Amino acid sequence: MEKAWWKESVIYQIYPRSFNDSNGDGIGDLKGITQKLDYLKDLGIDVIWLSPVYKSPNDDNGYDISDYQDIMDEFGTMQDWEELLHEVHQRGMKLIMDLVVNHSSDEHAWFVESKTSKDNPYRDYYIWRPGKEGGEPNNWESVFSGSAWQYDEATDEYYLHLFSKKQPDLNWENEKLRDEVYKMMTWWLDKGIDGFRMDVINFISKVPGLPDAPNPEGKKYASGGQFFINGPRMHEFLQEMNQQVLSKYDIITVGEMPGASVDDAKLYTGHDRDELNMVFTFEHMDLDSGPNGKWDLKELNLLDLKENISKWQNGLNGVGWNSLYLNNHDQPRMVSRFGNDKEYRAESAKMLATFLHMLQGTPYVYQGEEIGMTNVRFDSIDEYKDIEILNMYNEKVIQGNEDPAKVMQSIYVKGRDNARTPFQWDDSENAGFTTGEPWIKVNPNYKEINAKQAVNDPNSIYHYYKRIIALRKEHDIMVYGDYELISPEHESIFAYTRTYGSEKLIVITNFSSEHVPFTLPENLKLTSSELLISNYNVDKNEDVSSFTLKPYEARVYIGK
Template structure:
């Protein structure tokens, strides 16, 4: 089970500041709003808050395009507001994990402003510049946000690389000066007292030398070019250098967002003797309901695929690294709409999904509003959407002659704005998020789904999550037990055990609106059993050798063996 550490035992809550709580009526969430709600989060039981970017930014990609890494975005408040937030969190024994976005900066960052002036500018090599090839782009790489990954710049008659928006030029990590700048800005925040970093697309910082044309890869959605900019040749060298120069000097937690990483690679990124990162965010389970052509091309999720993928990661990192556990975040749709049932069985399926996730081995991440069962949204018009990825895709597909209603259906299911609608605090106008006009419309269901309705209701999703978090704190097996899948071929039940010493957890979840019968494999014997949590009323003395699961039912038993 590896070393015992605080970050393995923690539960993380992700805040998307723009949508969390607005205190000055401008329709945009702010730092004071987060400070105001810390007691709500403390009551929930979370240990660490991960704050999506709050740095100065022109907001082309909602703060993931940073123009000054040492300043706070004016819309969110001041450095004093940020310092007060950190102070108030530490007063409550909560930790703060900041977002680190250093694969790219904003094109409005001073480094890039200098870099584009001339080919001999001292900042030129802070970014990746290339001359065109035969009057076209330097290679065929595509941006993750659609279109070419290259932008022509007339000033010096060259192209710069941007794997995301053209306002997000990629930094050149081959340049030791760039790495020094990054380590300096990391140290700046760590010296202010933060407790860790979530590193945005960090496995894209090493590109294959020569930047060759990409081959379309069979069954891979990152094409063309992905094989040359993900998990590149110097990744481990860069992370080990970062660890030696910065991370190792502080008692912090680190998680790297890494699209296209497999468990074998993740063992190298997270191995305790490797001196790189604590854990990674991988995306395999997030791709199971998409066609190989990309996330907007939908296909139904098969539970058997989910079991196979999750189990591969649980077993792949057991005793070798550490998992991060999540089913939604600021880039993903709401999990109850995606993996559960946000209609008839909204309450049951939200609780089931929480149980399924929180009982696994790894550090669980709760995305704001998940603990209330917030759902996807269906705005009538594309005009109501704000996300650059969504808007680019809509335009591209419309121009290609696709049916608008079909494009909108993909957006309803997969668009990132699903996660970004304002937090639903109460039944007042705009869900209590703002007294002004919210930057993104509130989900119309806020009168039914909101925090004030749930905090004092013992049967609510919020209070169920409180119990899940408490179980992790009071039962070591939830953190450190080993994982084993049961019934791999069952089409609707996901069941697994966790084992530590002479204890076992039996976790059984029904991923269906139909009832289903669970049969305990004969290989599992026990002397006594205790029901730890369930999302329906259960006879605690009932047999567990065989029992019927109601729609989206979940149960966790602790067995003495």
């Protein structure tokens, strides 16, 4: 397997609005991030991924960009950003930026021009269509619910927006538009950034003609994903982008790709394909959703998780590369979702970190994960800020008369604001995030769960992360070893091996709050082994071939 620095890196995602506020306006900012770089360096982070900090009206928290080459006022200035980049590099870390080019803001200069007339030179930078039979051009539903089309009176046409109506989709069929995007990417790379995380990048190619989506239930709007996810020109566009921009720099590229399968990812990340380094898959994020999607709650079945993770680990081995994550700015907190954030918060957070960081791929740590931050339960829908949550609540409760308590339960479990509450730095007011009024409420558990406490406690989740990140730098097997699942039918234990040359890692994790006996399969008897890391104290003389795991226990043995 080809070695590469980005395979060996650990990436930390910062959601700037909620990370650290330097000026007391209640909103995290660039100077606030710069102030905390030593904390990230101490943790062992190699690369920081910055969620969007570009000029934006903030309809979707910065994912609606009005100027790709300027900074949002709330976050600071371009000079603040340049200082941040300089300080990141001074500490031997790298910085990657979010690239949001499936859509722009409706306040972007291109769109402002585009909607003035049908023959404006920028008209074709977006996807405009006349109405059909007195209604929208087709029946597609927006990801944020409702129609994916917005009518514009001035030109008597509709524009496509797969997300909010303030996020019109860019028309990648237009070569001029693509050139503009590549120029902008080059501009940032020339400033010295170290790569891009590409927002819903596999939505940029739409099926020609934009046909109606199948709608067997006769809904007003239907999910048209099959016509814009992994569309017909996707690989052509990415190869062109790689040739014109990415290949000229030594950088990390990761594509966020809902609906991408292992076979898709082999093409997107294949070593000889000249597209991207890795993709974010969503399959494991959908395993606890019922047939009606994200808000339809269902218990996670560990066998499903094993099957899915193994499929990706084996499928991309030696061909492409995995990105490893269990939470981010769009997903709930992993310890609340996959662990136990009450009785076993520290144990289950450490177990999940072990499970994830020992897999093959590049691990992503989302801010606060390393101190075991949890989901939040706000009393009222009025305390939530996320457009997706508010649209869904409006659709189900206000218009659909569904039980508000049941809908709130879905929000408590799956809502994106779970990940967006302010970072908990210490036990002072507002968790040390701001001296002002925070833009979204702080999780009330900050008195017990905060970075200051975690850094000072050698047994904390933070110090466990530090150890596991350090081990990755010492052991090539953690990065490059082949994966193999052990005991696929066990309902509580997720165990697997990694093999690299004559070395073997045995990773054993208990996903339950029970004591569970474990026996190593006969074919895995090691001639010599040592305990590499564990989240409980383990007797050095204990027989490795058979033992009982405590609730949410994790152990990793290394041997030959």
